[in-house]
Amino acid sequence: MKYEYDVIVVGGGGSGLACAARAAECGADVLLLEKQPQLGGATGIAIGSFTASGTPWQRKAGIEDHPDDHEADAAKFGPPAYQAKNNTDLRRFFLEHAADTLQWLTGLGLVFHGPNPEPPNRVPRMHNVVPNAKAYIAALQSRLVRCGGTIVCDAAVAELLRDGKRIDGVVVRDRDRPAVYRARRGVVLAAGDYANAPDMIARFRGERFAVVEGINPHAAGDGHRLAEQAGARMVNMEITYGPELRFIAPPRDGFAQLLPARGLGKIAYLLLDQRLVERYSRWPHFLSTAPEIAYAYVADYLRLRPDVAVAGRLLDDVAAARGLAAPVVRETVERFNRFAAGTDSDEFGRRSASILMDGERWVLLGPVKAYFTTTEGGAAVNRRMQVVDDRGSPIRGLYAVGQNGLGGMVLWGHGLHIAWAITSGRLVGEALGRQD
Ligand SMILES: Cc1cc2nc3c(=O)[nH]c(=O)nc-3n(C[C@H](O)[C@H](O)[C@H](O)COP(=O)(O)OP(=O)(O)OC[C@H]3O[C@@H](n4cnc5c(N)ncnc54)[C@H](O)[C@@H]3O)c2cc1C
Numbered sequence: 001m002k003y004e005y006d007v008i009v010v011g012g013g014g015s016g017l018a019c020a021a022r023a024a025e026c027g028a029d030v031l032l033l034e035k036q037p038q039l040g041g042a043t044g045i046a047i048g049s050f051t052a053s054g055t056p057w058q059r060k061a062g063i064e065d066h067p068d069d070h071e072a073d074a075a076k077f078g079p080p081a082y083q084a085k086n087n088t089d090l091r092r093f094f095l096e097h098a099a100d101t102l103q104w105l106t107g108l109g110l111v112f113h114g115p116n117p118e119p120p121n122r123v124p125r126m127h128n129v130v131p132n133a134k135a136y137i138a139a140l141q142s143r144l145v146r147c148g149g150t151i152v153c154d155a156a157v158a159e160l161l162r163d164g165k166r167i168d169g170v171v172v173r174d175r176d177r178p179a180v181y182r183a184r185r186g187v188v189l190a191a192g193d194y195a196n197a198p199d200m201i202a203r204f205r206g207e208r209f210a211v212v213e214g215i216n217p218h219a220a221g222d223g224h225r226l227a228e229q230a231g232a233r234m235v236n237m238e239i240t241y242g243p244e245l246r247f248i249a250p251p252r253d254g255f256a257q258l259l260p261a262r263g264l265g266k267i268a269y270l271l272l273d274q275r276l277v278e279r280y281s282r283w284p285h286f287l288s289t290a291p292e293i294a295y296a297y298v299a300d301y302l303r304l305r306p307d308v309a310v311a312g313r314l315l316d317d318v319a320a321a322r323g324l325a326a327p328v329v330r331e332t333v334e335r336f337n338r339f340a341a342g343t344d345s346d347e348f349g350r351r352s353a354s355i356l357m358d359g360e361r362w363v364l365l366g367p368v369k370a371y372f373t374t375t376e377g378g379a380a381v382n383r384r385m386q387v388v389d390d391r392g393s394p395i396r397g398l399y400a401v402g403q404n405g406l407g408g409m410v411l412w413g414h415g416l417h418i419a420w421a422i423t424s425g426r427l428v429g430e431a432l433g434r435q436d
Helices: 014-025 041-045 056-060 067-074 088-107 134-146 198-204 222-229 274-279 298-304 315-321 326-340 416-434
Strands: 004-010 030-033 049-051 111-116 126-130 150-152 157-163 166-173 178-189 244-247 267-272 288-290 294-296 309-312 362-372 386-388 394-400
Touching: 004 014, 004 166, 004 222, 004 416, 014 030, 014 041, 014 134, 014 416, 030 178, 041 134, 049 088, 049 416, 056 111, 067 088, 088 111, 088 416, 111 294, 126 134, 134 150, 157 178, 157 222, 178 222, 178 416, 222 394, 267 326, 274 362, 294 298, 298 309, 298 362, 309 315, 315 326, 315 362
Parallel strands: 004 030, 004 178, 030 150, 166 394, 178 394
Antiparallel strands: 049 126, 111 126, 157 166, 166 178, 244 362, 267 362, 288 294, 309 362, 386 394
16 A cells, blocks of 8 residues: 555545546546545435536527526525625636536536526526436546546545645544555545534534534534644535435435434424425426436325325325324324414414315325535635635645535535536646646
Protein backbone atom coordinates (compact mmCIF):
# COMPACT_ATOMS: atom_id res chain seq x y z
CA MET A 1 0.00 0.00 0.00
CA LYS A 2 1.30 3.43 -0.96
CA TYR A 3 1.01 6.38 1.42
CA GLU A 4 1.55 9.26 -1.02
CA TYR A 5 -0.73 10.29 -3.90
CA ASP A 6 -1.35 13.34 -6.09
CA VAL A 7 -4.93 13.71 -4.88
CA ILE A 8 -6.74 12.37 -1.81
CA VAL A 9 -10.55 12.37 -1.86
CA VAL A 10 -12.42 12.02 1.46
CA GLY A 11 -15.73 10.25 0.76
CA GLY A 12 -17.04 7.92 -1.93
CA GLY A 13 -20.50 9.31 -2.75
CA GLY A 14 -21.39 11.15 -5.95
CA SER A 15 -19.11 14.16 -5.50
CA GLY A 16 -16.07 12.20 -4.28
CA LEU A 17 -16.32 9.55 -6.98
CA ALA A 18 -16.79 12.18 -9.69
CA CYS A 19 -13.73 14.07 -8.43
CA ALA A 20 -11.57 10.96 -8.13
CA ALA A 21 -12.67 9.53 -11.50
CA ARG A 22 -12.08 12.80 -13.37
CA ALA A 23 -8.69 13.39 -11.70
CA ALA A 24 -7.64 9.83 -12.60
CA GLU A 25 -8.92 10.30 -16.18
CA CYS A 26 -6.68 13.37 -16.42
CA GLY A 27 -3.66 11.34 -15.32
CA ALA A 28 -3.42 11.96 -11.56
CA ASP A 29 -2.51 9.31 -9.01
CA VAL A 30 -5.67 9.26 -6.85
CA LEU A 31 -6.67 7.76 -3.51
CA LEU A 32 -10.34 7.72 -2.47
CA LEU A 33 -11.06 6.99 1.20
CA GLU A 34 -14.56 5.87 2.19
CA LYS A 35 -15.75 5.53 5.78
CA GLN A 36 -18.40 2.87 5.12
CA PRO A 37 -17.76 -0.71 3.95
CA GLN A 38 -19.25 0.27 0.57
CA LEU A 39 -19.36 3.32 -1.70
CA GLY A 40 -22.50 5.36 -2.34
CA GLY A 41 -23.39 7.72 0.51
CA ALA A 42 -26.62 9.70 0.15
CA THR A 43 -26.10 9.67 -3.61
CA GLY A 44 -26.49 5.90 -3.60
CA ILE A 45 -29.92 6.02 -1.95
CA ALA A 46 -31.21 9.01 -3.94
CA ILE A 47 -33.76 9.01 -6.73
CA GLY A 48 -31.25 10.31 -9.25
CA SER A 49 -32.78 13.45 -10.74
CA PHE A 50 -30.23 15.82 -12.28
CA THR A 51 -31.45 19.29 -13.17
CA ALA A 52 -29.61 21.22 -15.85
CA SER A 53 -30.18 23.74 -18.64
CA GLY A 54 -28.99 23.91 -22.26
CA THR A 55 -28.73 20.12 -22.55
CA PRO A 56 -28.89 17.95 -25.70
CA TRP A 57 -32.06 16.29 -24.29
CA GLN A 58 -33.74 19.71 -24.12
CA ARG A 59 -32.62 20.62 -27.64
CA LYS A 60 -33.97 17.30 -28.94
CA ALA A 61 -37.31 18.17 -27.32
CA GLY A 62 -37.23 21.58 -29.04
CA ILE A 63 -36.52 23.48 -25.81
CA GLU A 64 -34.28 26.56 -25.91
CA ASP A 65 -32.76 27.20 -22.50
CA HIS A 66 -29.98 29.14 -20.85
CA PRO A 67 -28.22 29.12 -17.43
CA ASP A 68 -29.25 32.76 -16.87
CA ASP A 69 -32.94 31.75 -17.04
CA HIS A 70 -32.19 28.71 -14.91
CA GLU A 71 -30.56 30.88 -12.21
CA ALA A 72 -33.59 33.21 -12.22
CA ASP A 73 -35.95 30.24 -11.84
CA ALA A 74 -33.81 28.49 -9.19
CA ALA A 75 -34.38 31.56 -7.00
CA LYS A 76 -38.14 30.87 -7.01
CA PHE A 77 -37.90 27.52 -5.16
CA GLY A 78 -38.15 27.07 -1.41
CA PRO A 79 -38.59 29.65 1.34
CA PRO A 80 -37.75 33.24 0.26
CA ALA A 81 -35.86 33.73 3.55
CA TYR A 82 -33.47 30.97 2.48
CA GLN A 83 -33.14 32.29 -1.07
CA ALA A 84 -32.09 35.64 0.38
CA LYS A 85 -28.98 33.86 1.70
CA ASN A 86 -28.02 32.32 -1.65
CA ASN A 87 -24.55 32.70 -3.18
CA THR A 88 -25.82 33.81 -6.60
CA ASP A 89 -22.39 34.05 -8.22
CA LEU A 90 -21.47 30.45 -7.36
CA ARG A 91 -24.91 29.06 -8.29
CA ARG A 92 -24.83 30.79 -11.68
CA PHE A 93 -21.29 29.41 -12.24
CA PHE A 94 -22.49 25.90 -11.30
CA LEU A 95 -25.52 26.04 -13.60
CA GLU A 96 -23.22 27.05 -16.46
CA HIS A 97 -21.31 23.76 -16.08
CA ALA A 98 -24.08 21.27 -15.22
CA ALA A 99 -24.96 20.39 -18.84
CA ASP A 100 -21.32 19.43 -19.57
CA THR A 101 -21.43 17.12 -16.55
CA LEU A 102 -24.49 15.34 -17.97
CA GLN A 103 -22.62 14.78 -21.22
CA TRP A 104 -19.57 13.46 -19.37
CA LEU A 105 -21.82 11.02 -17.50
CA THR A 106 -23.42 9.89 -20.76
CA GLY A 107 -19.91 9.16 -22.02
CA LEU A 108 -19.48 6.85 -19.02
CA GLY A 109 -22.50 4.84 -20.21
CA LEU A 110 -25.29 6.40 -18.12
CA VAL A 111 -28.76 6.77 -19.63
CA PHE A 112 -31.19 9.59 -18.79
CA HIS A 113 -34.81 10.19 -19.56
CA GLY A 114 -36.39 13.57 -19.70
CA PRO A 115 -36.32 16.51 -19.52
CA ASN A 116 -39.24 16.46 -17.08
CA PRO A 117 -41.11 19.57 -15.88
CA GLU A 118 -40.83 21.07 -12.43
CA PRO A 119 -42.50 24.47 -12.11
CA PRO A 120 -41.60 27.21 -11.35
CA ASN A 121 -38.85 26.19 -13.79
CA ARG A 122 -40.14 27.85 -16.98
CA VAL A 123 -39.13 24.82 -19.12
CA PRO A 124 -38.50 21.11 -18.35
CA ARG A 125 -34.99 20.72 -16.90
CA MET A 126 -35.07 17.55 -14.81
CA HIS A 127 -33.09 14.64 -16.28
CA ASN A 128 -33.61 11.28 -14.54
CA VAL A 129 -30.91 8.64 -14.56
CA VAL A 130 -32.06 5.10 -15.37
CA PRO A 131 -32.80 3.04 -13.32
CA ASN A 132 -31.86 5.10 -10.22
CA ALA A 133 -29.02 6.99 -8.54
CA LYS A 134 -27.01 3.83 -7.82
CA ALA A 135 -26.14 3.95 -11.52
CA TYR A 136 -23.98 7.05 -10.85
CA ILE A 137 -22.00 5.13 -8.24
CA ALA A 138 -21.49 2.08 -10.43
CA ALA A 139 -20.42 4.08 -13.50
CA LEU A 140 -18.05 6.41 -11.60
CA GLN A 141 -16.50 3.61 -9.56
CA SER A 142 -15.84 1.59 -12.68
CA ARG A 143 -14.29 4.64 -14.42
CA LEU A 144 -12.05 5.35 -11.43
CA VAL A 145 -10.81 1.77 -11.22
CA ARG A 146 -10.23 1.57 -14.98
CA CYS A 147 -8.14 4.76 -14.81
CA GLY A 148 -5.91 3.29 -12.10
CA GLY A 149 -7.38 5.01 -9.01
CA THR A 150 -7.18 3.42 -5.57
CA ILE A 151 -10.29 2.96 -3.39
CA VAL A 152 -10.08 2.08 0.31
CA CYS A 153 -13.34 1.43 2.18
CA ASP A 154 -13.78 1.20 5.96
CA ALA A 155 -11.38 4.15 6.08
CA ALA A 156 -12.76 7.10 8.07
CA VAL A 157 -10.67 10.24 7.79
CA ALA A 158 -10.35 11.69 11.29
CA GLU A 159 -7.87 14.52 10.82
CA LEU A 160 -6.29 16.78 8.22
CA LEU A 161 -2.52 17.31 8.21
CA ARG A 162 -0.69 20.54 7.52
CA ASP A 163 2.73 21.38 6.24
CA GLY A 164 3.01 25.01 7.34
CA LYS A 165 -0.03 26.73 5.89
CA ARG A 166 -0.85 24.00 3.40
CA ILE A 167 -3.11 20.98 3.95
CA ASP A 168 -1.08 18.06 2.66
CA GLY A 169 -2.50 14.88 4.11
CA VAL A 170 -5.04 13.00 6.18
CA VAL A 171 -5.13 10.61 9.11
CA VAL A 172 -7.35 7.53 8.90
CA ARG A 173 -8.19 5.81 12.12
CA ASP A 174 -8.97 2.19 11.54
CA ARG A 175 -9.32 -0.62 14.03
CA ASP A 176 -5.59 -1.25 14.41
CA ARG A 177 -3.65 2.00 14.20
CA PRO A 178 -3.81 5.39 12.51
CA ALA A 179 -2.61 5.53 8.92
CA VAL A 180 -1.21 8.72 7.43
CA TYR A 181 -1.65 9.51 3.72
CA ARG A 182 0.01 12.48 2.02
CA ALA A 183 -1.34 14.42 -0.97
CA ARG A 184 1.02 16.22 -3.37
CA ARG A 185 -1.68 18.36 -5.05
CA GLY A 186 -4.68 18.51 -2.75
CA VAL A 187 -7.12 16.98 -0.30
CA VAL A 188 -10.77 17.10 -1.39
CA LEU A 189 -13.53 16.95 1.21
CA ALA A 190 -16.50 15.02 -0.20
CA ALA A 191 -17.96 13.52 2.98
CA GLY A 192 -21.64 14.46 2.55
CA ASP A 193 -24.10 16.25 4.80
CA TYR A 194 -24.90 16.46 8.54
CA ALA A 195 -28.60 15.55 8.46
CA ASN A 196 -28.04 12.78 11.00
CA ALA A 197 -25.68 14.62 13.35
CA PRO A 198 -27.92 15.67 16.29
CA ASP A 199 -25.16 17.79 17.86
CA MET A 200 -24.72 19.83 14.67
CA ILE A 201 -28.47 20.07 14.05
CA ALA A 202 -28.95 21.32 17.64
CA ARG A 203 -26.08 23.81 17.31
CA PHE A 204 -27.12 25.32 13.99
CA ARG A 205 -30.85 24.60 13.54
CA GLY A 206 -31.98 24.53 17.17
CA GLU A 207 -32.29 22.04 20.02
CA ARG A 208 -35.88 21.05 19.21
CA PHE A 209 -34.86 19.69 15.80
CA ALA A 210 -32.21 17.37 17.23
CA VAL A 211 -34.77 14.55 17.57
CA VAL A 212 -35.41 14.54 13.81
CA GLU A 213 -33.28 11.98 12.02
CA GLY A 214 -31.54 12.28 8.69
CA ILE A 215 -32.83 9.89 6.09
CA ASN A 216 -29.23 8.81 5.48
CA PRO A 217 -28.15 7.36 8.86
CA HIS A 218 -24.47 7.87 8.00
CA ALA A 219 -24.71 11.63 7.33
CA ALA A 220 -22.62 12.58 10.35
CA GLY A 221 -21.06 15.84 9.18
CA ASP A 222 -17.45 14.64 9.25
CA GLY A 223 -16.41 16.79 6.31
CA HIS A 224 -17.92 19.92 7.86
CA ARG A 225 -16.09 19.24 11.13
CA LEU A 226 -12.77 18.73 9.28
CA ALA A 227 -13.28 21.93 7.28
CA GLU A 228 -14.14 23.95 10.38
CA GLN A 229 -11.10 22.61 12.24
CA ALA A 230 -8.92 23.65 9.29
CA GLY A 231 -10.20 27.24 9.64
CA ALA A 232 -12.90 27.27 6.97
CA ARG A 233 -15.68 29.84 7.03
CA MET A 234 -18.91 27.84 7.31
CA VAL A 235 -22.00 29.25 5.61
CA ASN A 236 -25.77 28.67 5.79
CA MET A 237 -25.30 25.94 8.41
CA GLU A 238 -28.78 26.66 9.81
CA ILE A 239 -30.51 25.76 6.54
CA THR A 240 -31.89 22.22 6.30
CA TYR A 241 -33.85 20.47 3.56
CA GLY A 242 -36.72 19.16 5.69
CA PRO A 243 -38.02 17.96 8.04
CA GLU A 244 -40.36 16.47 5.44
CA LEU A 245 -42.48 13.31 5.36
CA ARG A 246 -40.90 10.37 3.56
CA PHE A 247 -41.82 6.71 3.32
CA ILE A 248 -39.79 4.53 5.63
CA ALA A 249 -37.54 2.28 3.57
CA PRO A 250 -38.71 -1.37 3.52
CA PRO A 251 -36.45 -3.67 5.52
CA ARG A 252 -34.28 -5.66 3.17
CA ASP A 253 -31.40 -6.47 5.50
CA GLY A 254 -30.55 -9.49 7.55
CA PHE A 255 -32.25 -10.34 10.83
CA ALA A 256 -29.75 -8.36 12.94
CA GLN A 257 -30.49 -5.22 10.91
CA LEU A 258 -34.23 -5.61 11.52
CA LEU A 259 -33.88 -5.23 15.27
CA PRO A 260 -35.04 -1.71 16.18
CA ALA A 261 -32.04 0.44 17.09
CA ARG A 262 -33.86 3.56 18.20
CA GLY A 263 -37.37 2.50 18.99
CA LEU A 264 -40.31 2.60 16.65
CA GLY A 265 -41.72 6.02 17.49
CA LYS A 266 -42.33 9.05 15.25
CA ILE A 267 -44.25 7.02 12.65
CA ALA A 268 -47.34 8.29 10.80
CA TYR A 269 -49.73 7.18 8.04
CA LEU A 270 -51.36 9.21 5.27
CA LEU A 271 -55.06 8.56 4.69
CA LEU A 272 -56.74 9.78 1.49
CA ASP A 273 -60.47 9.72 0.78
CA GLN A 274 -61.89 9.70 -2.75
CA ARG A 275 -61.51 13.48 -3.13
CA LEU A 276 -57.86 13.40 -2.07
CA VAL A 277 -57.14 10.34 -4.22
CA GLU A 278 -58.38 12.31 -7.23
CA ARG A 279 -56.34 15.34 -6.23
CA TYR A 280 -53.11 13.34 -5.88
CA SER A 281 -53.66 11.55 -9.19
CA ARG A 282 -52.55 14.27 -11.56
CA TRP A 283 -50.08 17.10 -12.05
CA PRO A 284 -49.07 19.15 -10.12
CA HIS A 285 -50.12 17.13 -7.03
CA PHE A 286 -47.64 14.25 -7.12
CA LEU A 287 -46.93 12.24 -3.96
CA SER A 288 -43.19 12.14 -4.52
CA THR A 289 -40.53 12.04 -7.18
CA ALA A 290 -39.61 8.52 -8.28
CA PRO A 291 -36.93 6.75 -10.31
CA GLU A 292 -37.64 6.45 -14.05
CA ILE A 293 -41.15 7.97 -13.98
CA ALA A 294 -40.00 11.30 -12.44
CA TYR A 295 -43.24 11.89 -10.49
CA ALA A 296 -45.35 9.28 -8.67
CA TYR A 297 -49.10 9.63 -8.08
CA VAL A 298 -51.55 7.46 -6.10
CA ALA A 299 -51.95 4.87 -8.89
CA ASP A 300 -48.15 4.56 -9.20
CA TYR A 301 -47.82 3.82 -5.49
CA LEU A 302 -50.62 1.22 -5.60
CA ARG A 303 -48.93 -0.47 -8.58
CA LEU A 304 -45.25 -0.13 -7.68
CA ARG A 305 -45.17 0.07 -3.86
CA PRO A 306 -47.82 -2.33 -2.47
CA ASP A 307 -45.60 -2.52 0.64
CA VAL A 308 -46.61 1.05 1.57
CA ALA A 309 -49.90 1.62 -0.30
CA VAL A 310 -53.29 -0.05 0.01
CA ALA A 311 -56.73 0.84 -1.40
CA GLY A 312 -60.23 -0.31 -0.42
CA ARG A 313 -63.92 0.64 -0.26
CA LEU A 314 -64.11 0.45 3.52
CA LEU A 315 -61.97 2.25 6.05
CA ASP A 316 -61.83 -0.89 8.19
CA ASP A 317 -60.42 -2.91 5.28
CA VAL A 318 -57.52 -0.55 4.51
CA ALA A 319 -56.73 -0.29 8.22
CA ALA A 320 -56.68 -4.08 8.59
CA ALA A 321 -54.53 -4.49 5.48
CA ARG A 322 -51.83 -2.36 7.14
CA GLY A 323 -52.20 -4.00 10.55
CA LEU A 324 -53.77 -0.91 12.16
CA ALA A 325 -56.62 -1.13 14.68
CA ALA A 326 -59.79 -0.23 12.70
CA PRO A 327 -61.57 1.47 15.66
CA VAL A 328 -58.56 3.74 16.21
CA VAL A 329 -58.45 4.73 12.52
CA ARG A 330 -62.23 5.34 12.49
CA GLU A 331 -61.99 7.47 15.63
CA THR A 332 -59.11 9.45 14.06
CA VAL A 333 -61.24 10.23 10.99
CA GLU A 334 -64.23 11.18 13.17
CA ARG A 335 -62.03 13.48 15.24
CA PHE A 336 -60.67 15.09 12.06
CA ASN A 337 -64.23 15.57 10.76
CA ARG A 338 -65.30 17.30 13.99
CA PHE A 339 -62.28 19.59 13.56
CA ALA A 340 -63.06 20.12 9.85
CA ALA A 341 -66.66 21.01 10.67
CA GLY A 342 -65.43 23.54 13.21
CA THR A 343 -67.17 21.83 16.14
CA ASP A 344 -63.99 20.67 17.88
CA SER A 345 -60.34 21.66 18.05
CA ASP A 346 -57.48 19.37 17.03
CA GLU A 347 -54.91 18.05 19.49
CA PHE A 348 -52.87 21.24 19.08
CA GLY A 349 -55.87 23.38 20.05
CA ARG A 350 -56.46 24.62 16.47
CA ARG A 351 -59.92 25.13 14.98
CA SER A 352 -60.59 25.11 11.29
CA ALA A 353 -63.34 24.86 8.73
CA SER A 354 -61.99 22.32 6.25
CA ILE A 355 -63.42 19.59 4.00
CA LEU A 356 -64.77 16.43 5.67
CA MET A 357 -63.26 13.05 4.87
CA ASP A 358 -65.67 10.44 3.58
CA GLY A 359 -66.62 8.53 0.44
CA GLU A 360 -66.52 5.12 -1.12
CA ARG A 361 -62.79 4.71 -1.59
CA TRP A 362 -59.85 5.03 0.76
CA VAL A 363 -56.11 4.83 0.23
CA LEU A 364 -53.76 4.36 3.15
CA LEU A 365 -50.08 5.16 2.63
CA GLY A 366 -47.26 4.56 5.05
CA PRO A 367 -45.55 4.24 7.35
CA VAL A 368 -43.96 7.68 6.87
CA LYS A 369 -41.69 9.66 9.11
CA ALA A 370 -40.37 13.23 9.22
CA TYR A 371 -36.74 13.25 8.11
CA PHE A 372 -34.10 15.75 7.17
CA THR A 373 -33.38 14.88 3.56
CA THR A 374 -30.16 16.84 3.55
CA THR A 375 -28.53 19.98 4.89
CA GLU A 376 -27.63 23.13 3.01
CA GLY A 377 -24.67 24.40 5.02
CA GLY A 378 -21.10 23.96 3.89
CA ALA A 379 -17.64 25.41 3.70
CA ALA A 380 -17.26 28.69 1.86
CA VAL A 381 -15.51 27.98 -1.45
CA ASN A 382 -14.39 30.00 -4.45
CA ARG A 383 -15.07 29.00 -8.06
CA ARG A 384 -12.15 26.56 -7.94
CA MET A 385 -13.82 24.92 -4.91
CA GLN A 386 -10.86 25.90 -2.75
CA VAL A 387 -12.01 26.18 0.85
CA VAL A 388 -11.72 29.77 2.09
CA ASP A 389 -11.26 31.13 5.60
CA ASP A 390 -12.95 34.00 7.43
CA ARG A 391 -10.87 36.59 5.55
CA GLY A 392 -11.80 35.06 2.19
CA SER A 393 -8.32 33.60 1.60
CA PRO A 394 -8.04 30.04 0.21
CA ILE A 395 -6.72 27.43 2.63
CA ARG A 396 -3.96 26.01 0.45
CA GLY A 397 -4.31 22.35 -0.51
CA LEU A 398 -7.91 22.04 0.71
CA TYR A 399 -10.96 21.68 -1.57
CA ALA A 400 -14.61 20.87 -0.81
CA VAL A 401 -17.25 19.46 -3.17
CA GLY A 402 -20.86 18.27 -3.01
CA GLN A 403 -22.57 18.89 0.32
CA ASN A 404 -19.23 19.79 1.95
CA GLY A 405 -18.62 22.64 -0.50
CA LEU A 406 -22.04 24.20 -0.97
CA GLY A 407 -20.43 27.60 -0.52
CA GLY A 408 -23.67 29.31 0.53
CA MET A 409 -25.74 28.15 -2.44
CA VAL A 410 -29.41 27.36 -1.87
CA LEU A 411 -30.27 24.35 -4.05
CA TRP A 412 -33.99 23.95 -3.48
CA GLY A 413 -36.16 21.91 -5.84
CA HIS A 414 -35.30 18.53 -7.27
CA GLY A 415 -32.12 17.56 -9.03
CA LEU A 416 -29.75 20.38 -8.11
CA HIS A 417 -27.94 18.57 -5.30
CA ILE A 418 -26.78 15.67 -7.44
CA ALA A 419 -26.04 18.06 -10.29
CA TRP A 420 -23.83 20.10 -7.94
CA ALA A 421 -22.21 17.04 -6.32
CA ILE A 422 -21.10 15.58 -9.64
CA THR A 423 -20.34 18.92 -11.31
CA SER A 424 -18.21 20.24 -8.43
CA GLY A 425 -16.42 16.88 -8.20
CA ARG A 426 -15.78 16.78 -11.95
CA LEU A 427 -14.41 20.34 -12.05
CA VAL A 428 -12.04 19.92 -9.07
CA GLY A 429 -10.94 16.51 -10.35
CA GLU A 430 -10.11 18.04 -13.71
CA ALA A 431 -8.20 20.98 -12.19
CA LEU A 432 -6.16 18.78 -9.84
CA GLY A 433 -5.71 16.07 -12.46
CA ARG A 434 -4.17 18.49 -14.95
CA GLN A 435 -1.95 20.25 -12.40
CA ASP A 436 1.73 19.29 -12.62
C1 LIG B 1 -33.52 9.76 -0.09
C2 LIG B 1 -32.81 10.87 -0.84
C3 LIG B 1 -33.17 11.13 -2.14
C4 LIG B 1 -32.52 12.16 -2.84
N1 LIG B 1 -32.84 12.35 -4.16
C5 LIG B 1 -32.18 13.30 -4.84
C6 LIG B 1 -32.40 13.46 -6.24
O1 LIG B 1 -33.11 12.69 -6.89
N2 LIG B 1 -31.76 14.49 -6.88
C7 LIG B 1 -30.89 15.32 -6.22
O2 LIG B 1 -30.34 16.22 -6.85
N3 LIG B 1 -30.63 15.16 -4.92
C8 LIG B 1 -31.23 14.16 -4.22
N4 LIG B 1 -30.92 13.98 -2.90
C9 LIG B 1 -29.79 14.74 -2.33
C10 LIG B 1 -28.47 14.23 -2.94
O3 LIG B 1 -28.55 12.83 -3.10
C11 LIG B 1 -27.25 14.54 -2.09
O4 LIG B 1 -27.26 15.88 -1.67
C12 LIG B 1 -25.94 14.33 -2.90
O5 LIG B 1 -25.99 13.09 -3.59
C13 LIG B 1 -24.76 14.39 -1.95
O6 LIG B 1 -23.59 13.95 -2.58
P1 LIG B 1 -22.22 14.02 -1.76
O7 LIG B 1 -21.18 13.39 -2.59
O8 LIG B 1 -22.00 15.41 -1.28
O9 LIG B 1 -22.48 13.15 -0.43
P2 LIG B 1 -22.72 11.58 -0.26
O10 LIG B 1 -23.28 10.99 -1.50
O11 LIG B 1 -23.46 11.41 1.01
O12 LIG B 1 -21.25 10.99 -0.09
C14 LIG B 1 -20.48 11.23 1.06
C15 LIG B 1 -19.61 10.01 1.33
O13 LIG B 1 -18.59 10.35 2.27
C16 LIG B 1 -18.43 9.28 3.18
N5 LIG B 1 -17.81 9.80 4.42
C17 LIG B 1 -18.40 10.51 5.40
N6 LIG B 1 -17.49 10.81 6.37
C18 LIG B 1 -16.31 10.29 5.96
C19 LIG B 1 -15.01 10.26 6.53
N7 LIG B 1 -14.72 10.81 7.72
N8 LIG B 1 -14.01 9.61 5.86
C20 LIG B 1 -14.27 9.01 4.66
N9 LIG B 1 -15.49 9.00 4.09
C21 LIG B 1 -16.50 9.65 4.72
C22 LIG B 1 -19.86 8.80 3.37
O14 LIG B 1 -19.88 7.49 3.93
C23 LIG B 1 -20.40 8.85 1.95
O15 LIG B 1 -20.17 7.67 1.24
C24 LIG B 1 -31.52 12.95 -2.19
C25 LIG B 1 -31.16 12.68 -0.88
C26 LIG B 1 -31.79 11.64 -0.19
C27 LIG B 1 -31.35 11.34 1.22
